[in-house]
Amino acid sequence: MKIAFTAKGTNxxxxxxxxxxxxxxxxxxxxxxxxxxxxxxxxxENEAHGAGPKTSQKLFELGPEVLITGNGPGxxxxxxxxxxxxxxxxxxxxxxxxxxxxxYKNNQLTKF
Amino acid sequence: xxxxxxxxGKGGTGKTSVTASFGFxxxxxxxxxxxxxxxADMHLLMKPDFAQSEDFYSGVLAEINPEKCIQCGLCAxxxxxxxxxxxxxQHVVKKLDCEGCGYCAKICPVxxxxxxxxxxxxxxxxxxxxxxxxVHAKLGIGAxxxxxxxxxxxNEAKAIAEKQQKKFTVIDGSPGVGCPVVSSLxxxxxxxxxxxxxVSGFHDLKRVYELVKKFxxxxxxxxxxxxxxxxxxxxxxxxxxxxxxxxxASLPYDENFTRAMTLGKTIVEFDEGExxxxxxxxxxxxxxxxxxxx
Amino acid sequence: xxxxxxxGKGGTGKTTLSANLxxxxxxxxxxxxxxxxxxxxxxxxFIKGKLENEEVKYKMIPEWNEETCTLCxxxxxxxxxxAVIQLGPQILVFPELCHSCYACSxxxxxxxxxxxxxxxxxxKHYSGNNIAFIESHLDVGQEQAVPLxxxxxxxxxxxxxxxxxxxxxxxxxxxxxxxxxxxxxxFIILVTEPTPFGLHDLKIAVETVKELHKSFAVVINRxxxxxxxxxxxxxxxxxxxxxxxxxxxQIAEIYSRGELIFEQVPEFRDELxxxxxxxxxxxx
Numbered sequence: 001m002k003i004a005f006t007a008k009g010t011n012x013x014x015x016x017x018x019x020x021x022x023x024x025x026x027x028x029x030x031x032x033x034x035x036x037x038x039x040x041x042x043x044x045e046n047e048a049h050g051a052g053p054k055t056s057q058k059l060f061e062l063g064p065e066v067l068i069t070g071n072g073p074g075x076x077x078x079x080x081x082x083x084x085x086x087x088x089x090x091x092x093x094x095x096x097x098x099x100x101x102x103x104y105k106n107n108q109l110t111k112f
Numbered sequence: 113x114x115x116x117x118x119x120x121g122k123g124g125t126g127k128t129s130v131t132a133s134f135g136f137x138x139x140x141x142x143x144x145x146x147x148x149x150x151x152a153d154m155h156l157l158m159k160p161d162f163a164q165s166e167d168f169y170s171g172v173l174a175e176i177n178p179e180k181c182i183q184c185g186l187c188a189x190x191x192x193x194x195x196x197x198x199x200x201x202q203h204v205v206k207k208l209d210c211e212g213c214g215y216c217a218k219i220c221p222v223x224x225x226x227x228x229x230x231x232x233x234x235x236x237x238x239x240x241x242x243x244x245x246x247v248h249a250k251l252g253i254g255a256x257x258x259x260x261x262x263x264x265x266x267n268e269a270k271a272i273a274e275k276q277q278k279k280f281t282v283i284d285g286s287p288g289v290g291c292p293v294v295s296s297l298x299x300x301x302x303x304x305x306x307x308x309x310x311v312s313g314f315h316d317l318k319r320v321y322e323l324v325k326k327f328x329x330x331x332x333x334x335x336x337x338x339x340x341x342x343x344x345x346x347x348x349x350x351x352x353x354x355x356x357x358x359x360x361a362s363l364p365y366d367e368n369f370t371r372a373m374t375l376g377k378t379i380v381e382f383d384e385g386e387x388x389x390x391x392x393x394x395x396x397x398x399x400x401x402x403x404x405x406x
Numbered sequence: 407x408x409x410x411x412x413x414g415k416g417g418t419g420k421t422t423l424s425a426n427l428x429x430x431x432x433x434x435x436x437x438x439x440x441x442x443x444x445x446x447x448x449x450x451x452f453i454k455g456k457l458e459n460e461e462v463k464y465k466m467i468p469e470w471n472e473e474t475c476t477l478c479x480x481x482x483x484x485x486x487x488x489a490v491i492q493l494g495p496q497i498l499v500f501p502e503l504c505h506s507c508y509a510c511s512x513x514x515x516x517x518x519x520x521x522x523x524x525x526x527x528x529x530k531h532y533s534g535n536n537i538a539f540i541e542s543h544l545d546v547g548q549e550q551a552v553p554l555x556x557x558x559x560x561x562x563x564x565x566x567x568x569x570x571x572x573x574x575x576x577x578x579x580x581x582x583x584x585x586x587x588x589x590x591x592x593f594i595i596l597v598t599e600p601t602p603f604g605l606h607d608l609k610i611a612v613e614t615v616k617e618l619h620k621s622f623a624v625v626i627n628r629x630x631x632x633x634x635x636x637x638x639x640x641x642x643x644x645x646x647x648x649x650x651x652x653x654x655x656q657i658a659e660i661y662s663r664g665e666l667i668f669e670q671v672p673e674f675r676d677e678l679x680x681x682x683x684x685x686x687x688x689x690x
Binding site for chain 2: 414415416417418421445446448451484486487505506507508509512513546578579580581585589601602603606607610613614617618631632633653655658659661662663664
């Protein structure tokens with residue numbers, strides 16, 4: 001199973017990025033392999049419009065089943081993620097990636 | 113570090129004046145940001161020094177290279193926005209009408225059309241008259257205000273607040289209910305909605321609250337000029353109760369609001385009475401609410 | 407004659423002026439008032455009338471034809487607004503981001519994105535005594551104001567002849583929607599207030615109007631408040647000030663109830679007369 005995080009860095013101690021569409025990095029953690037893959041999304045800053053759909057598409061390519069984030073995706077991104085069948089958990093915007101993962105495992109996050 | 117965004121729905125309710133007072137009272141605890149980039153006015157009260165400035169690029173517009181152009185007219189034919197008239201026998205792009213879709217550039221048989229990124233404004237990092245940091249911007253005329261410049265200003269403010277270890281960012285949000293407001297609200301810990309007791313003010317309060325609800329952001333409300341119409345003020349109070357929005361304060365109609373602005377001062381610097389007291393209490397209450405929200 | 411009423415800053419009294427001016431002028435001649443602030447139309451709060459006509463307004467967006475599509479991904483490349491995204495075996499279209507440029511549709515090698523109409527809002531046409539009131543409202547969730555503003559203006563131009571006096575209440579600010587609302591006007595009235603915010607935003611509005619090469623004049627609202635800098639600025643730049651509406655608390659109270667002001671406040675009525683005279687001069 002792969003779990004994605006919106007983050008400001010590329011490892012367990014990095015802060016979570018509360019935003020989705022304009023998140024700085026997407027981290028994908030492969031649970032079985034215990035491996036991290038990261039995608040630098042910072043170019044999204046240059047997009048005037050449609051950041052949500054564009055980032056969603058990137059996420060889809062990375063193939064996670066679950067996304068953990070802060071505030072949740074906006075309307076357009078939510079549509080894409082819905083169609084892609086990715087489960088979204090919110091409420092982890094103000095912690096580290098590690099803490100967010102622990103919260104998810106302990107059922108402390110809200111399902112979007 | 114907590115992010116406090118002040119919005120209004122309708123223009124002219126006093127949003128910017130309230131934000132400036134909070135920025136003044138917050139002093140060394142805050143970083144201030146002016147995300148009302150279409151009509152950025154907060155600098156008139158905070159007196160920033162514009163120390164650092166950067167160009168801001170957003171969106172593209174078509175440009176025809178007259179030397180390559182063979183005047184075939186295909187671009188004008190395909191353009192859905194009537195943005196390519198013929199002037200002095202040359203095909204020229206009218207910038208104010210061009211939407212930046214790039215269709216013309218894609219189909220030009222001689223590749224005479226480019227889509228350069230537009231410098232639509234500037235953003236600044238300043239120190240204000242109360243020695244705190246302010247991030248602000250100015251958008252050029254006719255520029256489309258996407259969420260992008262708002263996002264830029266907010267992120268810079270947030271990064272600076274975290275680096276300087278400040279407790280809060282106080283953000284003057286965009287008016288209305290469109291993209292810039294969404295961008296203003298995204299990532300906020302608390303929002304203060306400034307409204308006025310008029311039919312249109314109440315109507316716009318409800319509309320902007322729909323957005324706040326969608327983002328699940330804790331909200332408080334300041335009713336400005338409440339004594340202009342007690343009946344509508346009462347209706348607003350009922351609405352706040354029903355929606356569980358904190359009522360932060362009701363400010364009386366007081367010309368000191370404007371007199372202060374005219375002298376380039378925030379309300380709390382100028383007024384000596386009820387208005388100042390209520391603003392000071394409001395800031396205290398907002399800090400309490402934002403520190404207690406989950 | 408088309409008169410646009412605009413302002414850089416929100417909350418200066420644009421809609422108050424448009425509604426009252428239209429109602430005042432309609433006492434002596436037929437007037438058409440259009441509320442082009444399609445995100446938040448408010449002038450209908452002041453003008454009552456009988457509903458003459460209601461029209462749904464549509465914008466054109468691409469619709470994906472799964473059967474003929476080869477998933478080449480050209481459409482995504484051709485869209486500058488990220489409104490068309492390829493997600494594995496699907497093409498998703500985001501109507502709110504679409505600017506209706508037709509590029510994806512017309513450049514699709516298999517014609518798999520035909521343009522179809524999608525509802526974006528509604529136009530309502532009311533008629534009162536000697537006054538026609540047109541109001542357009544964007545559906546919630548629709549972000550593109552420009553197409554609806556354009557179609558509303560088109561409706562008015564088709565329904566009412568050139569001789570009618572048309573007042574366009576424009577959206578606030580100086581970006582695309584305002585340009586769309588004012589670019590075909592014969593004359594623009596900028597409403598401001600005599601405060602630092604008012605002056606700052608008036609200058610931006612003046613810059614915008616000059617880009618459009620339109621003749622314009624200023625109305626100062628809440629005159630008596632603030633300072634004289636707006637007055638000085640207009641005088642220094644040869645910008646005619648055609649009215650100064652006094653700063654009266656009574657006006658704010660009447661406005662808050664959604665009532666017309668000139669019927670209750672003689673000073674306000676006097677200023678409307680000045681505007682009316684100026685417009686008549688411009689018409690000749």
